[in-house]
Amino acid sequence: MTALALAPTTPRTAHRAPGIRWLFRLHRPALYAWLGLVLVLALALVWLWGPLTDSAAVAWRQYRDECANGGPCRYDQDTIVRYKDVYAYTTAALTGLPFLVAAWAGASLFGRELEHGTAQLAWTQSLSPTRWLATKLAVPAVLVTAGTLLLVALHRLMWSAGDGRIDTAKSWYDDMTLHTNGPTTVAFALTGLAGGALAGLLLRRTLPAMSLALGLVAVVRVLTSQVLPHLWPAVTRVTSLADGYGGSGLGVDSGLVTSTGAHIADPGCGPTGVVSGCDKVYAGLDATGFYSTYHPESHFWPLQLAATALVLVVAGLTATAAFLLLRRRTATSSAA
Known part of the structure; x- marks a missing residue:
């Protein structure tokens, strides 16, 4: 009998713990960490969107007015550098969110529970395997989508506020800016979640599942960047x-x-x-x-929407593969 084996002789308890409540209780630290991360990044992006962009725009105007003519060069260089640094850090953090989701899903949400037997215990006492997987995908998917979509919207607003006003602002087609300004980042995050589920069910070990999920997101992101220019007539x-x-x-x-x-x-x-x-x-x-x-x-939005649809198809196929794998393994275990 495999590690995914059910205990068919153990009756289900009359008082079943609701799946969502059970999930929140088990992964409460991760929930708080996600909410904290989204809040910190949102505040940083709002700061960039308003006060910091305005200050940097004034500093660049000072530079153009006073330094380009060969006269005394006085401008607020610190503000320009601060804007550049905060932009780089927030953009990098938003770019890394799908990888963070994949690592958590592969290691904690699925890999560790299957490795330690927590999932198998839930199957015998409160949740069917299919409901277990559906709950562990649906609830995080809502939270990941809401948080990432909020940050993407703020990043887009922040970038638009500085476009044409900040001399060193990134172009719209800069790879990191292109994705953090649109819904492809949300699709990457959902792919990481689905990839973590598949990796956890496939390997049933924490670190290998995390590595596989991270690799899947990396491959999807690289391939998307390569095919994106060809998804719309140029x-x-x-x-x-x-x-x-x-x-x-x-x-x-x-x-x-x-x-x-x-x-x-x-x-x-x-x-x-x-x-x-x-x-x-x-x-x-x-x-x-x-x-x-x-x-x-x-062409920004046509490219974004086409790429997002493509990545969501990959995420959907990955999640479907996870359900099929779970059904096959639990069916085999019950038959044994």
């Missing part, structure tokens, strides 16, 4: 050899355009007139201009 802009590349946004492809309209690789010579000899290089390639295929800022 814009192609052609410019002359003298002007160089044109257009600004999330890059997809770039190179040279020939007289026949074909796209070829750029030898890296640069615009004509900047580096001597480029005219001959381009003439030998029959190049007539540069092309740049990219996504402008207006």
Whole structure:
């Protein structure tokens, strides 16, 4: 009989502990830690959104007015550095939330309970295996979605408040900013939760399950960043050899355009007139201009929604695999 074996001779108690109450009681420290983390990050993002962005914008205006003209350079450098640091820390923390959820789900929510027999005890006394898994996925999913969605919304508001006012503000297509400004971060967090469930049921050990869940989120995030530019039709802009590349946004492809309209690789010579000899290089390639295929800022939401839907499908398939694995193993254990 395996470690997931049920005790069929043990009757279920007449007074069943409600699944949600049992879950909150068992993982109360994690709940408090999550609420505290969301509160701290929310306060930091609100500070960035209002007072710190305004102060940094004033400091940058001072820099442009007083330092660019060669006169005495007096501006509030500390505020600019503070804005940059707080932005970096909060963005990194929000980027890491899905990994934190995956680590907790794999190690504590599922792996440790299966390793120590807490889950098996719940199955014999209060909860069926399916209800146990459904409760342990649904309740954290609500809390994770609500908390992460709040932080993503605040991050988007904060970034928008500084866009065009802070000279060193991150562009919308910066990888970390792109995801923390939209719902893909929420989808990554739900993937971490589902991945933790599957890893815990598959390995039934705390540290291996945590490692597998973290690896799953990392793979999903990397692959999403790679396929995201191809989830929506991009814009192609052609410019002359003298002007160089044109257009600004999330890059997809770039190179040279020939007289026949074909796209070829750029030898890296640069615009004509900047580096001597480029005219001959381009003439030998029959190049007539540069092309740049990219996504402008207006594509932010189509890309975000398409990527979010894709990641949510992965999360759903992962959760389904966890239910199927649990059903197979508990059925085998009962038959044994």
